[in-house]
Amino acid sequence: MPSVTEHYENHLAPIYVWMAGGMDAAISRGQAEVNAICPRAPSQSQWAVDLGAGFGMHAIALADIGYSVLAIDSSGTLLDAMRSRIGARPIKTVRDDLLCFRNHLDGPAFLIVCMGDTLTHLPDQQSVEQLFADVAATLEAGGTFIVTFRDYSTPLIGLKRFIPVRSDADRILTCFLEYDEVAVTVHDILHERNGSDWRQSVSAYRKLRLSPDWVGSTLEAKGLQVRIEPGLAGMTRLIANLLPGRR
Numbered sequence: 001m002p003s004v005t006e007h008y009e010n011h012l013a014p015i016y017v018w019m020a021g022g023m024d025a026a027i028s029r030g031q032a033e034v035n036a037i038c039p040r041a042p043s044q045s046q047w048a049v050d051l052g053a054g055f056g057m058h059a060i061a062l063a064d065i066g067y068s069v070l071a072i073d074s075s076g077t078l079l080d081a082m083r084s085r086i087g088a089r090p091i092k093t094v095r096d097d098l099l100c101f102r103n104h105l106d107g108p109a110f111l112i113v114c115m116g117d118t119l120t121h122l123p124d125q126q127s128v129e130q131l132f133a134d135v136a137a138t139l140e141a142g143g144t145f146i147v148t149f150r151d152y153s154t155p156l157i158g159l160k161r162f163i164p165v166r167s168d169a170d171r172i173l174t175c176f177l178e179y180d181e182v183a184v185t186v187h188d189i190l191h192e193r194n195g196s197d198w199r200q201s202v203s204a205y206r207k208l209r210l211s212p213d214w215v216g217s218t219l220e221a222k223g224l225q226v227r228i229e230p231g232l233a234g235m236t237r238l239i240a241n242l243l244p245g246r247r
C-alpha cells in the first residue's frame with residue numbers, strides 16, 4: 001500500500017482542490033470556520049501553526065485574523081497551490097512531516113490547528129500522543145489547539161462503505177472503506193473522462209480509527225482543558241486550551 005505522502009502526491013493532490021469544491025469556495029469555508037472558532041491573535045508577532053495545511057484554506061484565514069502562520073504539509077503540490085494564493089500574508093510554508101513542526105519554530109505558538117481529518121493520517125496512536133505532547137510543549141499559556149477529524153471508531157457496514165465524494169460531468173470520486181482493528185483502509189476510486197471513454201485509477205491509504213473520547217482524554221493527560229463538539233461536514237471538533245498557570 002502507498003504511504004500517505006505517496007497517495008497524496010500520485011493520486012489525491014492533483015484533484016484535491018476540485019474535491020474541495022474549488023479554491024475560492026474552500027477558502028471561504030475556511031474563513032468562516034476560522035472566524036467562528038479561533039481566538040484572534042493578541043499581537044501580529046504571535047504564531048499560529050497549521051498542521052497538514054493542504055492548499056491553505058485555514059492558513060490564509062489565520063493570517064487574515066492577525067497571526068504569523070507556519071503552514072506545514074508533506075505535499076509539494078498542495079503547498080504550491082497555497083503559495084499561489086497567499087500574496088503578502090505572513091505565511092511560512094514548509095514541506096515536512098507535521099510531526100517535526102517544532103523544528104520550524106523558534107518560539108511558542110498561541111494557536112495550533114490540525115483540521116480536516118489530518119490527524120487520522122498519522123501512522124499510529126503513539127504518533128498522535130507524541131504530537132499532543134509537542135503541541136502542549138509549544139503552546140503559550142492561555143493558547144489553544146483545535147483539531148477536527150472523522151470518527152471511524154464505529155465501522156460502517158455493507159453498502160454504506162461506498163461513499164460518493166464528488167462528481168461532475170468529467171470526474172467521479174468514490175471512497176470504499178475497509179476496516180481493521182486500529183485503522184481503516186480508504187480506497188479512493190477515481191474515474192476521469194477521456195474523450196468518449198472513462199479512465200479509472202485507484203489508490204488506497206490507511207487512516208487511524210480514533211474515538212473523540214480517546215483524543216480528548218489524551219489531550220487532557222497533556223494538561224489541556226478540552227471541549228468536544230460537532231464540526232463541519234460530519235467531523236468532530238475538539239477545542240483544547242492550555243490554561244494560564246499550567247506552564
Ligand SMILES: C[S@@+](CC[C@H](N)C(=O)[O-])C[C@H]1O[C@@H](n2cnc3c(N)ncnc32)[C@H](O)[C@@H]1O
Binds near residue numbers: 053073
Ligand atoms: C485531509 S487533508 C486536510 C488539509 C487541510 N487541513 C484542510 O482542512 O483542507 C490532509 C493533509 O495533511 C497532509 N498530511 C498528511 N499526513 C501528513 C504528515 N505526516 N505530515 C505533513 N502533512 C501531512 C496531506 O498532504 C494533506 O494536505
